[in-house]
Amino acid sequence: MNPEAIIECVPNFSEGTDAAKVEKIVAATQVEGVRLLDWSLDTAHNRSIVTLAGSPTGIVEAAVLAAGKAAELIDLTTQNGVHPRIGAADVIPFIPVSGASLADCAVLARQAGLLIWRRYGVPVYFYGAAAARPDRVLLEDVRRGQFEGLRDAALRDATRRPDIGGPELHETAGASAVGARSFLIAYSVHLQQPDIAAARAIARDIRAANGGLHGVKAIAVLANGRAQVSMNVTDFRLTPMRHVHATVQHLAQRHGVLIEEAELIGLIPEAAYEPDSDWVRQISGFDPDGKVLERRLHSPIAWPQH
Missing domain, CATH: 3.30.990.10 (Formiminotransferase, N-terminal subdomain)
Structure with a gap:
C-alpha cells in the first residue's frame, strides 16, 4: 500500500x-x-x-x-x-x-x-x-x-x-x-412540527430498502422536541444531495408538514458540494472551509489537550 x-x-x-x-x-x-x-x-x-x-x-x-x-x-x-x-x-x-x-x-x-x-x-x-x-x-x-x-x-x-x-x-x-466503505454523507432534516409519525413516513418513503432513493438509509427520531429525518447517503454520485433534499421536501408536503433546517454531521467530499443549492442554503451556518473534506485537510483543527 x-x-x-x-x-x-x-x-x-x-x-x-x-x-x-x-x-x-x-x-x-x-x-x-x-x-x-x-x-x-x-x-x-x-x-x-x-x-x-x-x-x-x-x-x-x-x-x-x-x-x-x-x-x-x-x-x-x-x-x-x-x-x-x-x-x-x-x-x-x-x-x-x-x-x-x-x-x-x-x-x-x-x-x-x-x-x-x-x-x-x-x-x-x-x-x-x-x-x-x-x-x-x-x-x-x-x-x-x-x-x-x-x-x-x-x-x-x-x-x-x-x-x-x-x-x-x-x-x-x-x-x-x-x-x-466509500464516502457517506450524514444528513438530517428537521421538521417544524414534533410530528414523529410524519417523519417516520418520510423516512420510510425515501429509504432505498423500501424502493425510495438509491443509496439512502433513513430513520426518524424525536430530537430536542422536534421530529427529524436522519439519513445516510451512501452514493452521492448516483443520488446527488439536491435530489435527496428535493425529495424530502416533496414528501414533507405530502404528509402535511414543513421543513425547518438541515444539518450535516461530519464532512462532505468536494465532489458532493453544490454551493448555490437549496440543500446547502438550508444548513445553518454552513462553512465550506470547515465542512468540505479536501479543504479541511489543509487546515485541520487542534487536538483537545488532555
Whole structure:
C-alpha cells in the first residue's frame, strides 16, 4: 500500500452527553501522520462522531487507540441507546481519500480489528468492504438487536458470533463494527412540527430498502422536541444531495408538514458540494472551509489537550 496514501476514518462513539469523556477519546487519537478534521457531540442520539485522516499506518493506530479509550470510559450497561449501537466504539469505518482503494481500506480495517481485540479484549465484527461474510456487509444486519440483544444472541447463536474474539461481548464496551466503505454523507432534516409519525413516513418513503432513493438509509427520531429525518447517503454520485433534499421536501408536503433546517454531521467530499443549492442554503451556518473534506485537510483543527 502506498505509504503516502490518505485514508479517512470516522469512528462513532456511544457517548454524546459527556463532553469531557469525548475530549479524552479524541485526544487519544493524536498520532504522528494523522490530522483531526472534525468532531461533534450529538446529544439527541447520545453519540459522537470524529473525523480523522492520515497515512495508512497512522490512521490504524489512531483508530485502535480511540477504541481502547472508549472501552475504558464508556459503559454500555448504563448508556441509553437512542441510536442503534453495539459498542462503546460502535462503528469504525476506513474510507479511501487519495492513493488508496476500497480494498486497501478493507486490509486496514482487518488490521485495526485484530489490534482492538488483542490490546483491549473488545471483539470485532467486520462490515462493508471488509466483511468476512455476506450477511455482515450491511451495518444494520451486524447491529441487529443492539448491544443488549447481541450480547445474548452471540452466546446462543453461532451465526451471531464476532469475527474476532468472543463469543461473549466485552462486559461494558460491547463489540466494535470495523469496516471499509466509500464516502457517506450524514444528513438530517428537521421538521417544524414534533410530528414523529410524519417523519417516520418520510423516512420510510425515501429509504432505498423500501424502493425510495438509491443509496439512502433513513430513520426518524424525536430530537430536542422536534421530529427529524436522519439519513445516510451512501452514493452521492448516483443520488446527488439536491435530489435527496428535493425529495424530502416533496414528501414533507405530502404528509402535511414543513421543513425547518438541515444539518450535516461530519464532512462532505468536494465532489458532493453544490454551493448555490437549496440543500446547502438550508444548513445553518454552513462553512465550506470547515465542512468540505479536501479543504479541511489543509487546515485541520487542534487536538483537545488532555
